[in-house]
Amino acid sequence: xxxxxxxxxxxxxxxxxxxxxxxxxxxxxxxxxxxxxxxxxxxxxxxxxxxxxxxxxxxxxxxxxxxxxxxxxxxxxxxxxxxxxxxxxxxxxxxxxxxxxxxxxxxxxxxxxxxxxxxxxxxxxxxxxxxxxxxxxxxxxxxxxxxxxxxxxxxxxxxxxxxxxxxxxxxxxxxxxxxxxxxxxxxxxxxxxxxxxxxxxxxxxxxxxxxxxxxxxxxxxxxxxxxxxxxxxxxxxxxxxxxxxxxxxxxxxxxxxxxxxxxxxxxxxxxxxxxxxxxxxxxxxxxxxxxxxxxxxxxxxxxxxxxxxxxxxxxxxxxxxxxxxxxxxxxxxxxxxxxxxxxxxxxxxxxxxxxxxxxxxxxxxx
Amino acid sequence: xxxxxxxxxxxxxxxxxxxxxxxxxxxxxxxxxxxxxxxxxxxxxxxxxxxxxxxxxxxxxxxxxxxxxxxxxxxxxxxxxxxxxxxxxxxxxxxxxxxxxxxxxxxxxxxxxxxxxxxxxxxxxxxxxxxxxxxxxxxxxxxxxxxxxxxxxxxxxxxxxxx
Numbered sequence: 001x002x003x004x005x006x007x008x009x010x011x012x013x014x015x016x017x018x019x020x021x022x023x024x025x026x027x028x029x030x031x032x033x034x035x036x037x038x039x040x041x042x043x044x045x046x047x048x049x050x051x052x053x054x055x056x057x058x059x060x061x062x063x064x065x066x067x068x069x070x071x072x073x074x075x076x077x078x079x080x081x082x083x084x085x086x087x088x089x090x091x092x093x094x095x096x097x098x099x100x101x102x103x104x105x106x107x108x109x110x111x112x113x114x115x116x117x118x119x120x121x122x123x124x125x126x127x128x129x130x131x132x133x134x135x136x137x138x139x140x141x142x143x144x145x146x147x148x149x150x151x152x153x154x155x156x157x158x159x160x161x162x163x164x165x166x167x168x169x170x171x172x173x174x175x176x177x178x179x180x181x182x183x184x185x186x187x188x189x190x191x192x193x194x195x196x197x198x199x200x201x202x203x204x205x206x207x208x209x210x211x212x213x214x215x216x217x218x219x220x221x222x223x224x225x226x227x228x229x230x231x232x233x234x235x236x237x238x239x240x241x242x243x244x245x246x247x248x249x250x251x252x253x254x255x256x257x258x259x260x261x262x263x264x265x266x267x268x269x270x271x272x273x274x275x276x277x278x279x280x281x282x283x284x285x286x287x288x289x290x291x292x293x294x295x296x297x298x299x300x301x302x303x304x305x306x307x308x309x310x311x312x313x314x315x316x317x318x319x320x321x322x323x324x325x326x327x328x329x330x331x332x333x334x335x336x337x338x339x340x341x342x343x344x345x346x347x348x349x350x351x352x353x354x355x356x357x358x359x360x361x362x363x364x365x366x
Numbered sequence: 367x368x369x370x371x372x373x374x375x376x377x378x379x380x381x382x383x384x385x386x387x388x389x390x391x392x393x394x395x396x397x398x399x400x401x402x403x404x405x406x407x408x409x410x411x412x413x414x415x416x417x418x419x420x421x422x423x424x425x426x427x428x429x430x431x432x433x434x435x436x437x438x439x440x441x442x443x444x445x446x447x448x449x450x451x452x453x454x455x456x457x458x459x460x461x462x463x464x465x466x467x468x469x470x471x472x473x474x475x476x477x478x479x480x481x482x483x484x485x486x487x488x489x490x491x492x493x494x495x496x497x498x499x500x501x502x503x504x505x506x507x508x509x510x511x512x513x514x515x516x517x518x519x520x521x522x523x524x525x526x527x528x529x
Contacts, residue, residue, distance in 0.1 A: 102465055110466050111400035118405070118431045119488045120397035121517055123465040124458075124474035132458035133476055140456075140501050184458040184474075185381045233476070234431075234486050238456055 001197065004044035007094030008052040010201035015053075018203050018213045020088055022053055025203070027060035027086030031073040031093050031319070034063070037107060043094045043199075053090075060086040068224035069246075069267070069350030070320035071358055075222045077204045078358075087209040093321040094199035102126065115231055128192055131270040132184035134238045134352055138272055139186055141239035141287070146186060148290025150177040152271035153190045153313050155298050155306055160314025163336040167194050167316040191271040196316030200325050207364065217331040218364045220344075223250025224356040235353045241273065242355035243280035243348065250357050251282070255365070256344060258282035263330045263345035264304055265323035268311040273351035278306070281346060281357065300339070305330070308337045320349025324358055331362040381459055383496040385471055389519065390492070393512045395467035404432045407445050412509055412516035419481070421446040428482035438484075450507035452477035452520060455486065459496045471496065477505055477520055493521035 001009070007030075015022050034045035046061050060080050064073040070093060077089045102109040102125075112120045119125035124133065138144065153172055160166035172190065181189045205213060227245025228236055235242075251257065264283055266274040275289035283304065284292045298306030309315055309326040318325075327345035329335035348357040402409050408431065411418035419428040420443035422436035428448065429437040436443050457475035460468070473491045478484070491499050492508065505520035 108400075110395075110397050112397045113400050115431070116397070117399040117402065117409075120465045121393070122474055122488050122490050123396075123460060123463060123468035123472055124488050125397070125465055127464045128462065129458055129460050129464040129474050132460075133456045133474065136458055137456040137501070182459075182461050184460045184462070184464075187458075233488055236484060236486070238476075 003094045003096050003199075004048055004052070006096070006197060006199035007044045007049050007092050007201070010094060010199035011049060011053055011090045011092055014090060014201035014203050017215050018205070020203070020213060022055065025053070025055055025088050025090050026058055027077070027080065027089035028058060029062045029064070029073045029077045029089055029091045031064050031070045031321070032066055039098070041095050041098050043092075049092065060089065066350065066354050069348075069354045069356035071324060071347065071349035071356040072224055074202065074204065074324060074358060075224050075356055078219050078222055081204060081206045088203060088205045090201055090203050092199060092201040093319050095319070096197045097195035115233055119233055128183045128187050128270070130232050131272075131351075132187045134241065135186050135191075135270065135272040137238040138276060144275070144287060144290050146178065147174060148294060149186065149191065149271055149275070150174055151290050151293035152268055152274045153177055155293055156268060156311040156313035158299070159308050159337050160310025163310045163315060165336070166310045166314045167196055168310070168314045187270060190313070193269045193312035193317045196318075198316060198318050198322075200318050200321035202321070202324060202328070215332055217328050218361045219358060220256060220361045220365055221250045221254035221359040222357070223247055223253075225249050226353055226355075230353050232352050241276050241280070241351045242353050243277050243351070243357070246355040246357050247280045247282065250359055254359060256359065256361075260344045261304060261346050262342040263308060263327060263339060264306050265309070265327045265345065265347040266307050266311070267320055267323060267348045267350055268307060268313050269317065269319075269351065271313060274307065274311075276351065277348045277357075281348070300337070305337075305339045305342070308335065308339065320347070320356070323347040323349060327358070327360050331360055381496055381499075383459060383471070385496050387471070387473055387490075387492050387494060387496060389508060389521075390490070390510060391512065393467070393510055393517050394515050396515070396517070397465050397467070398515055404434060408432060409516070411445070411447070412518055413511060413514070415509055416447045417450040417507060417509070417518065418445040419448050419479070419485070420444070428479070428485060430479075430482075430485045430487060448479065448481045450479060450518070451523070452479045452487065452505050452507070454491070454499065454501055454503045454505055456501060457491060457499050473499060475499070475520065487518075489518055489520045491521070492519045498522060
């Protein structure tokens with residue numbers, strides 16, 4: 001399937017899931033913008049999806065960059081709904097696995113622009129090389145061991161084994177992790193998410209317009225905003241990601257607190273982002289998330305579920321949108337690896353300087 | 367399959383691969399600026415053997431990479447030659463190439479120049495073994511020119527008591 005067909009299929013299924021007539025959708029949002037020339041990463045543009053859904057009029061649309069992490073599109077949508085710009089918005093992310101060898105550099109990776117000028121000539125402009133610089137700093141500052149980092153993959157593959165849509169359907173062992181191939185130390189191949197063809201769509205509605213919609217859960221709070229700011233290169237202390245600022249903002253907009261969280265669907269484009277998110281959200285002490293997971297946190301018998309669908313390390317790279325979808329499913333009660341009595345869930349997206357998080361509740365609080 | 371080494375853990379973070387990272391002599395097939403505008407002076411400086419950082423005419427702090435103004439106070443800047451001595455902020459040995467023209471393994475690093483430790487400068491660490499590299503290690507600049515391209519590499523700083 002093309003990325004356009006994937007997006008349309010996901011949007012149609014999401015709209016059908018709510019019980020809304022498609023003509024009631026008056027807004028569309030997406031991550032990211034459609035690149036020119038197009039590449040499979042960037043997904044189909046909004047007019048393509050609008051036409052394929054047969055929507056004749058929209059009141060609002062927006063495609064977002066990665067500045068807020070992939071879930072910035074969702075946060076922009078929540079803000080637009082609260083401002084009254086639309087009633088029902090379908091928000092999607094669709095992509096096919098990248099065929100290109102190099103992620104940075106635009107069309108021609110030998111001719112680079114802007115910050116890539118200062119990173120690509122040294123082979124550090126993207127991918128695991130860029131991520132490993134942050135991982136190394138995080139692990140050195142907090143004395144995080146490779147065994148602790150391994151917990152993210154072990155947890156993901158544990159859950160993925162029982163998720164029918166996961167790419168990886170076998171659990172991993174610590175030995176298997178430690179013996180796996182180095183990509184950029186401290187990152188191994190099992191610390192890198194798996195590229196897949198995939199799409200996720202989510203319908204977001206104003207609460208005063210959603211009477212009668214099926215499958216409702218509530219957006220309680222959102223957080224984005226970079227804090228100190230910067231890029232993947234210019235950010236100052238790389239042992240900390242922008243998740244700290246995003247999480248602080250999210251908690252400042254709700255009466256809930258970290259101890260209320262039943263399910264944490266944590267970004268794992270690279271494994272260490274999950275540890276940094278758990279710490280930034282106040283779910284684990286600084287530098288201790290890996291040890292906490294090694295003690296059993298996140299598993300079915302634990303008080304909190306972590307990346308319960310198998311995450312991007314197990315299901316495949318759905319770019320943060322998969323996190324939000326699984327968080328919503330846990331609250332609806334129809335998730336793969338469903339947890340009993342899940343009432344508060346948090347989803348996070350991206351890492352480094354680009355972070356966003358969304359807090360969902362089963363019952364409406366505010 | 368497990369011929370790659372395991373990490374030496376904890377602080378100082380190191381990695382027990384003894385591969386020697388030589389000084390690259392051919393860099394012309396690496397990525398290069400498509401239309402250097404804001405950083406044109408920096409790249410031209412490297413070609414003439416100089417490290418030029420923008421320096422604030424008011425607060426005297428350095429900004430790099432250039433944004434045309436001082437990133438610390440927003441005032442005007444003038445390029446000024448610096449010695450470039452730095453310490454390693456973080457590093458990652460790479461066993462896959464993440465850009466064109468990069469034979470593996472190579473080591474990508476971010477260093478903080480002594481003249482402005484808040485500057486984050488990306489480079490490759492050279493003239494040492496992978497296992498020699500540590501966060502916090504002092505490093506010295508090495509400019510390599512290959513035809514119409516010049517890049518700024520770093521090597522471990524030789525200490526007084528080294529022979």
